[in-house]
Amino acid sequence: MNTAVTNDTLPEYSYNERYINRELSILDFHLRVLEQAVDPLHPLLERLNFLLIFSRNMDEFFEIRVAGVMEQLTLGNESRSPDGFTPKQILETISKTTHAAIERQYRILNDEIFPKLREADICFLRRGELTPAQSVWIKKYFQEQVAPVLTPISLDPAHPFPRLVNKSLNFIVTLEGKDAFGRQIDLAVVPAPRSLPRVVRLPDELTGGKEHFVMLSAIIHEHVSDLFPGMTATGCYQFRVTRNADLALNEDVEDLAKALKGELSSRRFGRAVRLEVTENCPKHIYEYLLNEFDLEDEQLYKVDGPVNLARLVSNFKLPHLRYDSHVPAIPKVLKKTENIFSAMQKQDILLHHPFESFAPVINLLREAARDPQVLAIKQTLYRSGADSEIVQVLAEAARNGKEVTAVIELRARFDEESNIAVANVLQEAGAVVVYGIVGYKTHAKMILVVRRENNKLIRYVHLGTGNYHATNARIYTDYGLLTTDKELCEDVHRIFQELTGMGKMAKLKKLLHAPFTLHAQLIAFIDDEIALAKAGKPAKIIIKVNALTEVQLINKLYEASQAGVQIDLIIRSICCLRPGLPNLSENIRVRSIVGRFLEHTRVYYFGNGGHSRIYCSSADWMDRNLFNRVEVCFPIEDPALKKRIYQQGLINYLKDNTQAWLLQGDGTWIRPQPKEGEVLYNAQQNLIETVTG
Template identity: 40%
Template sequence: MASEPTLPSAANDASDASPADRYFNRELSWLAFNDRVLAEAANPAYPLLERLRFLSISGSNLDEFVMIRVAGLAGQVRSDISETSLDGRTPRQQLSAIDTKVRKLEAKQLEALATLRRLLAAEGIHIEGDARLEAGAEDWLRDWFESHIVPVVTPQALDPAHPFPFVANGGIGALFTLRRKSDGSRLVEMVLIPQALDRFVALPTELTGGETVLIAVERLVCRYAHLLFPGFEVLGDGVFRVLRDSDLEIEEEAEDLVRLFRSAIQRRRRGQVIMLELDESFDPHAEDLLREKLGLMQAFVTKTAGMLGISGLAQVVDVDRPDLKFTPYTPRYPERVLEHDGDVFAAIGAKDFVVHHPYESFEVVVDFLRQAAADPKVVSIKQALYRAGNQPTVINALIAAAEAGKSVTAVVELKARFDEEQNLKWAGELERAGVQVIYGFIDMKTHAKVSMVVREEDGAFRTYCHFGTGNYHPLTARVYTDLSFFTADRAFGRDAAKLFNFVTGYVEPQGMERLALSPLDLDARILADIDHEIALAREGKPASIWAKMNAITEQAMIDKFYEASRAGVQVTLVVRGICCLRPGVPGLSENITVKSIIGRFLEHSRIYAFGNGHALPSEQAKVYISSADLMDRNLHRRVEALVPVVNPTVHEQVLEQVLLANLLDTEQSWLLDGTSGEYSRVADGNFLAGEPFNCHGYFMTNPSLSGRGGALKDSRVPDLAGRQTHP
């Protein structure tokens, strides 16, 4: 998989290099990730509407980045905080570099949109702005505006007699410079677009020759402004969009966490303006007024000749054109459960197994809880909920269990960003049903994905556990790649109980048998395993590490990987998003390779594998799945679980099927250059001896090893280990 180790000499040892030479900037690395997402909008291998989906995702990603990360840096600048980042930059320096990168990214987004609009138009889907329409379509559009828009918008004059209206986070509006026809007097009016309205209006196909024509609502407001302002001449107009600081500040001494979060959410809606987006042709007089009234401080102001709020294209993606989308994929239900007549507990009791989402159905996780609710032998259920989404399947199962007389405890994390309101809603419904709802630590998020069910069997209690790398969220489980591990191993059950006691009662666990937890010992476990590989390498024995995660930013972890590289340990990392580690730098990290996979599904699982004296993959390797990335917040400010994989079949699946397939992928992979920080698509053959390989395609067409059961025991699962290129 990698070249022979190169042991550095003292002359080329880069261990004392400057921070800028040792680490990448976190924020710029994130922008590089979003650039890779945006690149998929130009991928000719994807159907057109899927390419538009990637463009929309890049827009929503960038919005969140601005509202959270940029807002945080801007707040530091306002507070004169000069603490430097991992790579040695001050907040002001980071904002300057971000500004340059964001403007380039936005220019790429508009270029991609222009290309996709042209290609979609050739397929009969038109995303129009101010284009002229046929008379019948124009009449329909005007009537629709008068009946659907005029009643719900409120033009507001901007003058000393009227307070400046509040523009919500993500809000889109239009400003008009008007001249009264009767006396020539001028005024500026604002029209805010209600966020409850769909972003686009679709014309009836019978008026468009059967083609799909979509017009953005804000363009419609400008198009028919004369209907909103009778008696006035429109001298100028312009559309704008506002993004605000959306991070929540939590007081550690809060007495009522629910009340605190309700008020914090209200404050977030009125946060400091961080970005103002304007039409390129925005009326200068109106622009000056808008800038003054919004009170811009350390805010980005961008102008564009294209669409504001690229994330709004998600509505266009929903157009009913299956020929322009991926062929629908139906997840498999694990054969191991089916061969036990759908009895999840019988299947778990017979043997540990892993469910690989989204290739295998999330329904097995829901069935685990549903069957527990209906099972008279089940005594109690404990469930950690970080993001449950707006689909009530998991919530309903817990409510049913409580109503059936089970002892049900739900740890609901209120600090799940942008899901706070939804989680508050679920918490209220759970409490009303009799579920004991716990909110965990004020100063730490409970991010571990754990569920445990205690069942009475033969006069004794047996604990069944689910450990996941992803959330109990039925919608994201369709597109996020995650692992669900089911076990009735008694040691795991005892550890899970201690984990819940830690969160609900602040009882720090003692004598853990299997799990490692953040913020207690998870990082120490991983660091110890890296140290073991370093010792093996120094003894001249095989030493290698494979790992898959969403981000690596924690300095101690990065430095330990550098130490491993200098000792000769072969390290291959699959890092989907932020990577502050510089791979392949002589004297520092020449034995480290970093790749990123961007494709149809969002890589989300965390897997850590250590050779343990053997060449990977190996039955003797130490393998873990986890909810934790290698970030400071995950290792020190969250409750996370690191789960060792000890069952041989599960071990083989996680290491030799899931993780290895990620390493072998060539068609969706990008390699990180440790010097420039640039990513380039993997050329065929870099990671694979032979033909190109697509890991998502592989998982969609092959049953999992641990979940296929006896019914599929003769099915052929390709031997990936035999395909890898050995050093």
């Protein structure tokens, strides 16, 4: 956050009284995800899935956020963040919180999830539970499927400790006896190749058709001595190291793709930030590992179960233990017209994913690729695999002679390699591929189709709050707008020119545009509500974003609260603002919705004296989005669509009393407890029933 910003009109609150630390706020979000694993409102296998999501979230938290704070400490940075914390204090608080959270995670797994799964005949069998026939099958499986791809590495003067890949499953083995060369070897490391499944399903004939599984770790542990002929394995302990996975890329490079490829290989072997070991690992073994990875005791995590819990996945055959399936709806106007172009000519079309299908977005591109009247297609791509239907359709369009331009953001974290593959596919098909602006990630979500109709060029546009990723569109909530509005289409055209060419900032008529106009306009919109409140008129702001960290906006919201503006913030994860503080934020309420779908819509509502403003955007209210990324924010002008977003996308979530968490002024999050007789209200379920039907 920007620490240079001050506001002398704010009450005398100290930094840590006024702001919540960003790292601790995102950690609180992960804890809210963890709590879903004990929520009886979720089916059993979905509760297990939340445990796995928590593991993946924690992996990234350590790889990026913890690694970043550690780097500050290494560089001797003792400056305080806007909330008043030093890097050392942040790490100490993170360590205390994450140790307790991970202990709770495994307690939930062992004491609640596994026993309930067993009641449903889904069993993860321990070695001591195997029948003789199952043991024979597992021994054969080890010999035929596992042992041939294992590479045991002895630890001796000729074989120093191996360089182990980030988050890989490994075993450290204690040995007795001599090897084939007469050497006395005490220790060895056995990496588990990532090509091996972490969960192995036993054949039906050995289980009576029940869902019985054995962990790969148990199979290796049982037969690890077979890897050391003539020696005896006296101990075998799982461990996993998490490394710094943030890429340090110099923006001043001649070839961004080439430079990025070089950095990707180093990500696997970054500085260690966390060591996980099984609870039964002896002290002298984990101390040895800590020393090898240059870690301290507080960076050690002992776990009562698989250390690679994020990969505890399998295709269970019990649908009654999952959410009921739902089929996303297709808007009526698209069903009634012969093609998407004629439908878009009739009216603006709003898509609310995953309640409504992502198919119309793909259909827009597919029809454009095959329509002889279409001359050009331009699209931004942030996260989209090379084998995705969208990329394949864009490649088809290029091969069909369309002028296809793809603005691909190579630096989308953890999708860099995939995005390089996307670029290669499109370039080979003949598309023009550009990588946006050096120093600014292109995070905007835009499609522009240019079509010749009656000797005129007509533009068709899609603008979205989420990525062009069909899988994510089934599990993330997002808005998309299909429009032929001339001014919006002209604005999108100008932004594409800005991204692919050179020149001054594009002058836009309707779109708000980061890093240029968006932040200043948001401040102006809040100022308008402040003026209304001071004039004694109703003033209202509702903001729904993934994160709120930018200090100028936080201070402006504080100012608005002091003026009497009623403010509701629906923040999925990070919120550095403290609500409900006397004379500062007593008119601000903050809630987070954590449920079946990942909340990802970004909607800004300003009452504007009865002439409401509603914008959807690709941007969160964070420094990086507002100052260091290319973002677009688009107005919703059709009265029916405005009403729909207000009711379904905002008020609907403010009514939720089953998936909601409420932020308190002290930084804690609590779940609202429905009063006796109060009807339970689930915002996402309401949308499934009303939008999907």
